[in-house]
Amino acid sequence: MRNIVLNHDDADDVLQNTFVKVFQNLKNFKGESKLFSWLYRIATNEAITFLNAKAKRNGMTSADFQQKQVENLQADSYFEGDEIQLKLQKAIALLPEKQQLVFKMRYFEELKYEELSDILDTSVGGLKASYHHAVKKIEEYMLKN
Amino acid sequence: MNSFNLENQPKINSGFKTPEHYFENFSEQLLAKIGQDEKPVISIFQRHRNWFLAVAAVLILGIMIPFLNKPADASNIDDATMENYLAQSNISQYELVNMLDDADIDALERDLAMDESTLESAIEYNGNLENYITE
Numbered sequence: 001m002r003n004i005v006l007n008h009d010d011a012d013d014v015l016q017n018t019f020v021k022v023f024q025n026l027k028n029f030k031g032e033s034k035l036f037s038w039l040y041r042i043a044t045n046e047a048i049t050f051l052n053a054k055a056k057r058n059g060m061t062s063a064d065f066q067q068k069q070v071e072n073l074q075a076d077s078y079f080e081g082d083e084i085q086l087k088l089q090k091a092i093a094l095l096p097e098k099q100q101l102v103f104k105m106r107y108f109e110e111l112k113y114e115e116l117s118d119i120l121d122t123s124v125g126g127l128k129a130s131y132h133h134a135v136k137k138i139e140e141y142m143l144k145n
Numbered sequence: 146m147n148s149f150n151l152e153n154q155p156k157i158n159s160g161f162k163t164p165e166h167y168f169e170n171f172s173e174q175l176l177a178k179i180g181q182d183e184k185p186v187i188s189i190f191q192r193h194r195n196w197f198l199a200v201a202a203v204l205i206l207g208i209m210i211p212f213l214n215k216p217a218d219a220s221n222i223d224d225a226t227m228e229n230y231l232a233q234s235n236i237s238q239y240e241l242v243n244m245l246d247d248a249d250i251d252a253l254e255r256d257l258a259m260d261e262s263t264l265e266s267a268i269e270y271n272g273n274l275e276n277y278i279t280e
Contacts, residue, residue, distance in 0.1 A: 002161045019175050073160075081160020088157050107151075108159045135151050142149040 003104045004047035006069040006089075008078040014050045018043045037118035044101065044119060066093050091141035092134075098122075099134040106131050 001018070002011040021042050029038055055065035070093040073079045073086060081089070092100055101120065105111045106127075113124045120127070151157075190197055231241070245253075 003159055008161075008164065016175055016178050020179055023179055078162060078164060079160050080162050081158070085157055085160035089160065104159075139149045139151055142151075 001043055001047050003108055004044070004101070005051055006066070006073060008076065010050060010054065011047075014043070014047045017050070018046045021046060033118050034115075037115060040115075040119045048097070048101075062097065069093075087142060087145060088138065090145075091138040094141065095134050095137060099130050099137075102127055102130040103134040103138070 001014050002008065005011050005014055018039075022039060025042075029035070033041075051065065052062050055062045058065060060068070070090050073081070073089055079086075092103060095103065098120075102116065105116055105119070106113075111119075113127050116122070116127050117124050122130075
């Protein structure tokens, strides 16, 4: 969640919203997917919705807003990354939304493609392609910067 | 460095850390938030009950009025009432006659048993005789 919204206070809000939504909708969970995937999907959607809403309130596109969040990371007390970690976050922020999600979940959280497919409702082939493109763009950025 | 290969690099972590003691009060905060977010469900009918009742009353009246507002049946009116009505109305004899059909005229016929002297008196002392002849 923090990987998506980047800001700790925002992540705190999103986490609580996610638990509330899970609590309210647990009775509707019929077991069509794994519980883990269902929870993760809610959390991901809540994070994206939150981010888009906050960007709109600030009069910015989601992409621009995320760029701004990344620039604020260095001053964030809950970010203890070094130079290369910060550079990686900046590289990821330049990716399209779907590639960002796929990369973060695959690289940072080490989820399997089958799990990602369940969460993001995308084919394994599509996810592999997204991840491959994301990695290529990140490697270019890391080399140039 | 000519290339940067992410898979060959040591794993780069995200750099984010969870604040210490973050989850200690988390349950209480969450339960408080769940309590706030549970709003009572009020149906549209309950919210605008008076409007619904007013609309229902208007509709019922609208349906009932044609049934309640029956025109008066002429056969129920007595002769005295009819005569008074005709006397006070502005209907001319010409208009009145045009309203009568053959059946009405036949019903008005009377056989008068009158001798010649009575008839002569009626003609002699009736000032409107010329009007009747003209009409």
